[in-house]
Amino acid sequence: MQLVLVRTVTGLEHLAAEELADAGHRVVEVSKRQVIVEASPEVVERPPLVADDLFEVYGVAPDPGRTRAGLTAALREAIRSVPIARGAFAVSASFQGPRNFGRYDVEDLVGERIARLTGGRYHSRRYGVAPPEERSDWRVVLDGKTLWVSRRPYAVPLHRRTWRRQTVRGSLHPPVAAAMARLAGLAPGHEVLDPFCGAGTLLLEARALEPRARYAGVDRDPAALEAARANGPEGVKWRRGDARRVDDPVDRILTNPSGTTA
Ligand SMILES: C[S@@+](CC[C@H](N)C(=O)[O-])C[C@H]1O[C@@H](n2cnc3c(N)ncnc32)[C@H](O)[C@@H]1O
Structure with missing residues (x-):
């Protein structure tokens, strides 16, 4: 079983959870724009259609709250072993509630730690430079209760469908x-x-x-x-x-x- 973090459009969380449960995965938690699942390995090949994106979880810790010192300690606890990958990678972070740090602070702390553990090349988003095309994407979420550190097992987000070649005005997500x-x-x-x-x-x-x-x-x-x-x-x-x-x-x-x- 792999812990998986599924991101959704606001309002579709419960439908995504239902789709995952119907496919035999165990839904652990549903929160704003997010579903946490204990999933069998085939979730990566057959992901939920209602999901916006899917990430495999590699680190979990209690949400550290406001302070940067707390964040650093929580990240140390959460990120202990991650898959070795020497290629380029980027990190995208989001959090809820007031914090004494910004999203780029979270991303850089996570990126530097993962780079140390894996030998991978971290690309910071802080300076607005486009990341390399060939990379893996890490996602960090502080949802007020838990700090999640996860990695997308695909090259592009799930909502970017391979069948979609053209759109028209008003095409649906x-x-x-x-x-x-x-x-x-x-x-x-x-x-x-x-x-x-x-x-x-x-x-x-x-x-x-x-x-x-x-x-x-x-x-x-x-x-x-x-x-x-x-x-x-x-x-x-x-x-x-x-x-x-x-x-x-x-x-x-x-x-x-x-x-x-x-
Ligand atoms: C909002 S778009 C549909 C988008 C579509 N669901 C998608 O995701 O690509 C509405 C479509 O209705 C078409 N349309 C408008 N009036 C129509 C009519 N009377 N009969 C047939 N199609 C019509 C337009 O040409 C347009 O392609």
Whole structure:
């Protein structure tokens, strides 16, 4: 079992926790924008669709509170053994509540400690210089109760989907689309329609969730359809049409329409 820190969009914490529990992982804690899970190793290959990002936890300590001395001691306690990796890495930190230190102070303390333990090359974000493309990303969270030190097992955040080549104005954030698809209660054999499909985000996330349903996407804008076809060349029937004239018999309509349809 690996302790895993899952980050979410605000409001989707419980849906992500439910998705993780359905996949057989043990949810330990749900808090603001975060779910902590005791996960089996396959969580990395099959991460929750509703998650924004996922990190493997390598250090835990009680949240040290306000002072920098407390922070230094807590980091010493939390970061004892981390995977050896000599490449470049960056650290991103966030915390809640008032502190006598800033996020770059946390990041630099963590970065310097990890560099000492691993021989890796720490890239500080303090000076606004872009980090090297090839790197691993560490995430530190002080949530008011616990200090978490974790590392992303992927090169890019989870919400950056490999299928997404194009977007249109109003395209959904993929984890939000995944959350909508979960709430739709899709089942095998369902006919699912998005009459304002845009670049296809909703149907492509829905198909990842329930591959045994059938999907159709309609949009009146040829550029949107081109984007949808580029994003999902298979598995969804995309067609041009006016939502006001679509009368397909369907089990579910999954959509985020435009403000105007005229
Ligand atoms: C907010 S976007 C949908 C974004 C999509 N969910 C995504 O994530 O890419 C709304 C889409 O509705 C389309 N649209 C607006 N009026 C329409 C109509 N009457 N019939 C069909 N499509 C329409 C627009 O062309 C636009 O692509």
